[in-house]
Amino acid sequence: RSCLSPPELYKSIIEDVIEGVRELFAEEGVEEQVLKDLKQLWETKVTQSKATEGFFKHSHCSPRFSLQLPHRSRSILQTSAASFVIQTGRGFQQFTAAKLVCSCSDVSGLDEAVVSPAEAVLTLLSVGQLYKVNMPVVVTQASGDGNILHYPVQQMFHPLGQASVLQTSLASAAQVNASAAHAAGETLQPQETAVQQAVLFKPSYVEKQHLESSATLVQQPTVNLQEFEINAELNQCSESTEKFQHDNLHTAVFTPECSEGLFVDESLASSSSSVLLDVEGQLDVEHPELLQQQDLKLHITFVLNFHCGDDSQAVPGLFHSCPMEPMEQTESDLPLEKDLCSDIEGISQLDGTGDVSSNEQIPHTKDKEENELVGFIDSEDLRVLDDEEDYDEDCDSSSNIESSCSDGDNEDLQIDIVEEDPLNSGDDVSEQDIADLFDTDNVIVCQYEKIHRTKNKWKFYLKDGVMSIEGKDHVFAKATGDAEW
């Protein structure tokens, strides 16, 4: 069993899958190009996810890539280890790649070895804002010339935001490298940028002329950074930025009042219309302006429906209490509210001690409940009334009286409402909590060999797993874990 790093493993899996479905595609009459497109799409998406960088050092499992020599070059290149220096926000991380071995004969029909975009990006890991590639290369000539030229080639990869700079810098690097003796040691100043993107790099080596002229191999890495490639990468990366931004989950928050209000509104369809008419009649007489306020009417209807005499329709637990006292204070000015309050007497806890059938129990909770209900109505009234501009003075005064008499109680009422939680509400586990609990970006998908527990001590024996930890992918053959519950 060989050991492959995540990028290599992914590459091999992609190849296996593509080869495995080639016949299927042919049988379905799908063109070969579609299969190539699938592969390209797949590799691009994996690359864009930036998940193939391993934070575990895999010195024994090094990435490999082949180098393509220019045409007509019949030399065999041997490359020494390439070191990658990657600058991240936390400093440089350096790891060494395996030896790059390239042979012209390995590339069928071609004397060139190219680093394909996918390979380049997969293996030349883009991590932080900038990474510098330092590739010392040893070149030998197979014809027996025996000349060996060492070229530490240093190339700078800038994030896409500075593609033009990249071209310039790489062009200059290429020029420097063209002069063999000065190729080594050229270092471009790193530049920081806020953009973290992968850079598509496709090195190619122009060899022929130098070979023939000097009988030595001159490594002249020129970067063919075509604009369309950069643009394509820019587009891809911009998309990936959008894709891989963690979106905030905006969940609709329903307060108990809202939900209950909604629930009751639905039940209003079956409400007693006669009672509503009565109220409206009274409203017409006393507060014609209020009639125009839909919300107010709804609330009034809401109240009436709750206690319109049809106890079976009553929804228990909707109102914590039925506030009455503030209404009583304004009794002289608001006969309607008084009527409401009197009707509200029946709006009490219908279960437990608040049995609807028994009116005797209501009064002792009447005050508290009345206060809260008035507070509820008044608060809505306030909002509705405040929005209206065509109040007459009477109405304003009455509304002011409402607010004045209820403001002082609002805070208390609201506090009361908050304090009175449903019984055993702490025992409830909402669906939202469960969803949030299992919602995480760090996921391990694997198989278990054994799960052991002693009291609250758990032991995990896992295998064949793929981990996505903080956006980076890792694999394991075996994993052992301990946890305490």
Add this chain to the structure above:
Amino acid sequence: MAYQLYRNTTLGNSLQESLDELIQSQQITPQLALQVLLQFDKAINAALAQRVRNRVNFRGSLNTYRFCDNVWTFVLNDVEFREVTELVKVDKVKIVACDGKSKYEI
């Protein structure tokens, strides 16, 4: 049939997204896409079994455990992952594990 649980990985999700695009452009049929996914299941199961050798240890506190349909789901907090000398810490991690003894699809 091989486990499909690896479809919810970077590799699996990217494959599904790619297939979705090809389906949208009507270059392939959904049935063909499904066949590709099945092929992916086989490939990744085999690759993990044959081409990976490393070992990882971890330690943390178990927040939640669930066992349903022979699938364990754990949520751990304050976890440390260690491989050789490397150490990585995360606040929260979810582990989804299928039975390693059975090769039947869940």
